[in-house]
Amino acid sequence: MARRRQGGKIGKGGAARTALLAALLPGMALGQSLTPDGQTLPLYDRDENFLQTPAGPALAPTAGAGDNARFADGTEASHTPSVASRPGSVRISGGGEDGEGGPATLLADQVTLGVDKRLIASGGVVIWYRGSRLIASRVIYDNGTGAATIEGPIHLTQPARAGTPEETILIADSAQLDPNLQDGILKGARLVLAREMQMAAREMRRTENGAVTRLDNVVASSCQICAENPVPLWEIRARSITHDARTRQLRFDRPQLRAFGLPVAALPWLTAPDPSVDRMTGFLRPQLRTTSGLGFGIKLPYFVTLGDHADVTLTPYVAASRTRTLELRYRQAFANGAMEWNGAVSRDDIEEGETRGYLFGGARFELPRGYMLGVQIQMASNRAYLLDYDISDADRLWSGLTLDKVRRDRMVMARVGNYESLRDDEPDEFTPSVVADALWKRRWTPARIGGIASLEWSLHAHRRSSSLDVVGRDMARGSVSLDWQRTEILPGGFVGTVEGQVDADIYRINQDSDYDDWVARADPTLAAELRWPLARHSGGVTHIIEPVAQLVWSPERTREDDVPNEDSRLIEFDEGNLFSLNRFPGWDARESGFRANLGVSWTRIDPAGWSIGLTAGRVFRTEPDPAFAYIDNSGDPAFTGPQGKKRSDWLVSATYQGANGLAVANRALFDDSLSISRNELRLGWFKPGLQVSAGYLWLDSDLREDRLDDVSELTMAGGWQIRDGWWATTETRYDFSADRAQKAQLGLEYRNECITVEMSLERRFTSSGEVRPDTSFDLGVRLGGFGQQKAGPGTVARRACLR
Secondary structure (H helix, E strand, O other): OOOOOEEEEEOOOHHHHHHHHHHHOOOOOOOOOOOOOOOOOOEOOOOOOEOOOOOEOOOOOOOOHHHOOEOOOOOEOOOOOOOOOOOOOOEOOOOHHHOOOOOEEEEEOEEEEOOOOEEEEEEEEEEEEOOEEEEEEEEEEEOOOOOEEEEEEEEEEOHHHOOOOOOEEEEEEEEEEOOOOOOEEEEEEEEEEOOOEEEEEEEEEEEOOOOEEEEEEEEEEOOOOOOOOOOOOEEEEEEEEEEEOOOOEEEEEOOEEEEOOEEEEEOOEEEEEOOOOOOOOEEOOOEEEEEOOOEEEEEOOEEEEOOOOEEEEEEEEEEOOOEEEEEEEEEEEEOOEEEEEEEEEEEEOOOOOOEEEEEEEEEEEEOHHHOEEEEEEEEEOOHHHHHHOOOOOOOEEEEEEEEEEEOOOEEEEEEEEEEEEOOOOOOHHHOOOEEEEEEEEEEEOOOOOOOEEEEEEEEEEEEOOOOOOOOOOEEEEEEEEEEEEEEEEOHHHOEEEEEEEEEEEEEEEEOOOOOOOEEEEEEEEEEEEEEOOEEEEEOOEEEEEEEEEEEEEEOOOOHHHOOOOOOOOOOOOOOOOOOOOOOOOOOOOOOOEEEEEEEEEEEEEOOOOOEEEEEEEEEEEOOOOHHHOEEOOOOOEEOOOOOOOOEOOEEEEEEEEOOOOEEEEEEEEEOOOOOEEEEEEEEEEEEOOEEEEEEEEEEOOEHHHOEOOOEEEEEEEEEEEEEOOEEEEEEEEEEOOOOEEEEEEEEEEEEEOOEEEEEEEEEEOOOOOOOOOEEEEEEEEEEOOOOOOOOOOOOOEOOOOOO
16 A cells, blocks of 8 residues: 655644654754864854844964064065955845744654544654754653653654754654653753764753753764664763853763763763754863973963953963973954954073073954055064974064055055164174055056056165164155056067156165265166967967067166165075166166076967976176175176176076976076076976975075075975874974084874864974974873864874764
């Protein structure tokens, strides 16, 4: 006989109320909880009618140590937490049937209503109500008493939340509900949160209109459990676990932590956030750390929420009677910005009797009319402290204010602050301490002559604390630059460009008898460029070749125009600026004279997904440019280096991009005798199970750049999948000129569905007057299911159950 299936809409009264079984789930809005860093992404100013998204604090997760940006001068930018953007204006309104008290949908093989006012649904019962789905074998509802009896197996879910952090699954053998259909008792209950944390209990009881859920004689774990071997890697056994949906907390009564079935630790009670909590006051994951300088130690961070938009983390660090350290992090989000402050105070045996510390802070705010204001403070006792406590590798600190506004056709930037050098070879009194910069730039399309024109104004000033002549030089500069260029496609496929530029500066120089107090100069520049891009496509392969010739003229410099070169000490010569009018990065130095920039590039694009490119070029001058020279011991200019002669070194650059994730780039500078002055090789290989980034750098000594010795250095960082769940990382930096390593690090991570173990061993070989070599070992353990965890690289080792 074919099965007969009945279904329909049931109103508020009578048997329809059985659909309120969806309230069995504690809130039905369970998400992931407290992360090791204390928080997850939020929304603020949220309207309840907007599309439902995770509501929470306005602070985003803390970035890793490698996420710090750097300014153009090499100083490190303090991290500023990001804030979630306001939701859009799209609204989704629920239908009347899904609202509070709306009707439900009941499907069953058989539904009967007896004279005793009992409704019985049996045979594949499915009830849909307000997004929840209840599956049971039989449901009995007594309209007289309001009680409901459900026979299992019972399976209660919210399909719309499947695969999300809010997903919750409830399984039980049977249930008996009170008249309000919110409270009651479930036998043989099993609760699964976010497909991670699962709790199994003999009995589950709900009270206070479903706000409080208690599981008795319960076992909780996030490990996969197999029928043939039901002992998980770890589990928590407790007399009871109570969940309060109002405070969103889990309270464990007499919890006992077990590993491989053996007791490890026990507590009289334990409170933890449920997986719907973004941030909650409490202890975060501890970290074990051992260093040769500080000995064995432990960090135990304590996270304190100060509302939805601020928090503070206090981290005591105690190490083998050698250090007493208190670290602090304060963060706050505003309607128009955010800020973060990190600091620590220490007393240790490394410098006995001395109190050392640091303070790094950053803030960024949105101002009216599109301006952005930035604030940064960086202070430290010395560089050794930053390295001893693994805070930062920074050797120059900058504190100050920034103001910027960037639009499609204009830009405004201003910056004023104080530099502090932590390098032994840079005394603070001889390096610029207070530095101020301002820049305004606009570009437009002239109406009659076409092309693109740009106008730039800039101001700069810096001051040294020394009052000595020459080494204590202070300087201020005002500059204006007007540029125009136009590009046209000529007959035969040629692309021609003409460009004109005028730069004017005025300098005020103090405490340097080698230069005039006031210097004014103006440098016009004219350039013409011709390109001939050629392409060929055959058999799916594309070849592109493009020869380029550029002629540039600007008047020769005179002695009266000389100014100190403070901002263009290091000069790059690569394919990015081969056809630039001026290869100096700053304003103080500019190229002059008549010169020709010649080059050619070739690219091959293969249909298999890989490509290869080659660029070669050279600069020819009528006379050596004095801007690239340095004054030798006899007082005469010495024209050396890749660009110091009439003919520059050859520039050759090659790149390879493979379909398998491999990328290689090499750039070399060499003269006519094939003597290499600079070479840089970079390699990256990124694919599942393997991540490699490596680079090799060779630089000849160059007195003009204050480089007295050759540089030959290798850097490498990599990660690879050893096997399922095991991910190894390594990082090294080796100086071939000094024949010693500067840094070596090895990390190992094991990750399965319920636990993550991280270990790292690092050796720093750097040594100086105050910095000494150091070896450190770090160990951290995270249990899955207690908070949202970031996805790591590689695969996860999952337990395989035999069927």
